[in-house]
Amino acid sequence: MMFLRSLQAFFFSTQSARGFGLMRIAWATVAFSYFLMQWQDIDFFYGNDGFMNPDLSHTLMRSNLHYTFLAVVTSPHAVFALYLLMLLCIFATAVGIFPRFMLIASVLLMFSFHERDTMVLGGGDTLLRNIGFILAISPCIDAFSLKRLDAQHRNIEKTGTLLPPPTMSAWPYRLLLWQMIVLYGTSFWYKMLGTMWTSGTAVQAALHQPFFSRWPDSIINPLMPMAHLVDWASLIWEGLWILLLVPRWLTDLLPKQIPRIPLKRILMIFGIFFHGSIFILMDAGSFSLVMFTAYLGLIRDDDIAWFARLFPRVAALPSRFIRRIVGREMQRPAVS
Amino acid sequence: MRKIAAQVIIVLFCLWHMFAVGVYAIPRASSDTLSISLRSVLLPVVTPYMLITSQWQLWDLFSPDPLRRVDYYRIEAYQRGAWFPVTTMSANDYNIWRHPFYSKLFVNVFNEFDKNTDGAKERLMQLLVCKPYHLPQGTQIRLVYEYYVVPGNDVDWNRWKPTFANDSGPVTSCPDPPDA
Numbered sequence: 001m002m003f004l005r006s007l008q009a010f011f012f013s014t015q016s017a018r019g020f021g022l023m024r025i026a027w028a029t030v031a032f033s034y035f036l037m038q039w040q041d042i043d044f045f046y047g048n049d050g051f052m053n054p055d056l057s058h059t060l061m062r063s064n065l066h067y068t069f070l071a072v073v074t075s076p077h078a079v080f081a082l083y084l085l086m087l088l089c090i091f092a093t094a095v096g097i098f099p100r101f102m103l104i105a106s107v108l109l110m111f112s113f114h115e116r117d118t119m120v121l122g123g124g125d126t127l128l129r130n131i132g133f134i135l136a137i138s139p140c141i142d143a144f145s146l147k148r149l150d151a152q153h154r155n156i157e158k159t160g161t162l163l164p165p166p167t168m169s170a171w172p173y174r175l176l177l178w179q180m181i182v183l184y185g186t187s188f189w190y191k192m193l194g195t196m197w198t199s200g201t202a203v204q205a206a207l208h209q210p211f212f213s214r215w216p217d218s219i220i221n222p223l224m225p226m227a228h229l230v231d232w233a234s235l236i237w238e239g240l241w242i243l244l245l246v247p248r249w250l251t252d253l254l255p256k257q258i259p260r261i262p263l264k265r266i267l268m269i270f271g272i273f274f275h276g277s278i279f280i281l282m283d284a285g286s287f288s289l290v291m292f293t294a295y296l297g298l299i300r301d302d303d304i305a306w307f308a309r310l311f312p313r314v315a316a317l318p319s320r321f322i323r324r325i326v327g328r329e330m331q332r333p334a335v336s
Numbered sequence: 337m338r339k340i341a342a343q344v345i346i347v348l349f350c351l352w353h354m355f356a357v358g359v360y361a362i363p364r365a366s367s368d369t370l371s372i373s374l375r376s377v378l379l380p381v382v383t384p385y386m387l388i389t390s391q392w393q394l395w396d397l398f399s400p401d402p403l404r405r406v407d408y409y410r411i412e413a414y415q416r417g418a419w420f421p422v423t424t425m426s427a428n429d430y431n432i433w434r435h436p437f438y439s440k441l442f443v444n445v446f447n448e449f450d451k452n453t454d455g456a457k458e459r460l461m462q463l464l465v466c467k468p469y470h471l472p473q474g475t476q477i478r479l480v481y482e483y484y485v486v487p488g489n490d491v492d493w494n495r496w497k498p499t500f501a502n503d504s505g506p507v508t509s510c511p512d513p514p515d516a
Binding site for chain 2: 007008011012034037038040041044045050051053055056059060062064065066067111114115119120121122123126127129130133169171174175178179182183184186187189190191192193194195196197199201202204205206208209210211212217220221224283284285286287
């Protein structure tokens with residue numbers, strides 16, 4: 001019975017849905033941007049006249065369990081029309097017009113384009129699909145949407161109070177956190193199978209790959225004395241994500257003198273520097289931006305409270321925004 | 337009762353999804369006995385779900401070791417009894433918007449040497465040069481890799497200079513105009 005209660009609390013405890021609302025916006029913004037960048041290559045990448053013609057598709061793509069709208073939509077004009085429809089759905093998802101319907105439509109269309117030609121995909125595209133799937137099945141994705149703004153407006157007119165903060169069960173958060181642990185854990189595992197990451201030379205080689213590096217050697221070379229340190233630090237940091245699997249009851253057994261560290265926040269802060277550095281130094285597609293997107297979904301109430309203690313002015317911006325719109329301070333009822 | 341049933345279904349789904357994601361992402365390059373056993377027993381179980389839901393994933397970015405070979409793709413045409421270069425291209429020929437997609441395309445098609453033996457390289461060569469360079473139908477074209485390898489050990493990067501080498505790629509010919 002105790003176990004069942006713990007299981008229920010683990011998956012169904014209530015948490016803020018604001019992180020997932022922010023993640024919906026970021027997911028749609030990144031997806032929209034990277035699909036827009038393919039504007040002039042849509043037919044080349046996804047049309048029957050392009051690279052992946054039907055003959056090649058049969059040999060390069062898997063033959064079983066392969067589903068894409070583009071198997072039946074093949075003419076260049078129809079493919080481009082579907083592409084425009086996808087951009088429209090993704091945009092509506094970002095701003096939150098019919099967010100649930102638009103998100104599911106966006107996800108299905110994104111899957112279709114990705115499954116049509118996997119040769120142009122990178123890790124960022126894969127993670128976009130993973131996050132899109134979790135968002136699509138999450139019970140609440142309306143935070144920071146026009147739909148919620150409209151509901152908020154009507155509620156203020158009717159009752160003079162704000163709506164309760166959006167909340168949801170914890171299970172989508174658990175799926176997302178697991179996805180991130182698998183991502184970092186297996187990435188660490190892969191790196192340990194080679195020789196360059198452990199010898200500290202992987203970062204310098206990657207930065208001297210002219211197709212990844214954004215900068216000339218004259219700027220990259222002076223950074224090389226730090227390359228070993230960055231190499232090992234990133235390896236350790238990826239491996240540490242596995243520690244998030246250690247349950248709270250186990251760490252509670254440790255003596256009280258041992259300080260508790262907010263491991264997830266520390267890993268995420270390091271991740272912002274890590275992925276931010278990659279984004280500035282290298283062109284690795286959308287990967288860094290999609291990682292930031294996933295981090296938004298990992299933000300919970302206690303993280304927001306911690307952030308508000310550190311940066312009270314920034315944390316007060318949303319309520320200042322509402323005050324400016326309605327012209328007075330609003331009362332928010334407690335979560336029921 | 338209905339709420340409990342819904343919760344049971346959600347928990348079972350979450351556990352299944354987590355299991356499938358975890359199993360599918362086991363590195364394919366891992367050759368220890370446990371990994372091989374897990375892959376051989378469990379991959380067939382989870383793969384249909386991962387493919388149907390488009391959740392397939394392998395996180396081998398810059399690993400096991402980063403890509404060190406740097407290729408420039410020279411495409412030559414055979415005309416008047418000799419091969420002459422039509423163009424030399426790389427992902428860096430594309431602007432910042434198109435670069436991520438072409439860098440993946442070029443590496444996946446031209447540099448996966450043990451894969452794509454079914455005409456992928458030839459198809460890409462034809463699309464890149466036949467119509468854009470107005471080569472007549474039937475013109476023979478061939479791919480030449482101009483490449484160097486970035487050192488995998490510590491070197492004095494200020495003194496290091498790339499040493500280029502050439503590799504020959506496939507030979508094909510420009511197809512009928514409607515396909516090119």
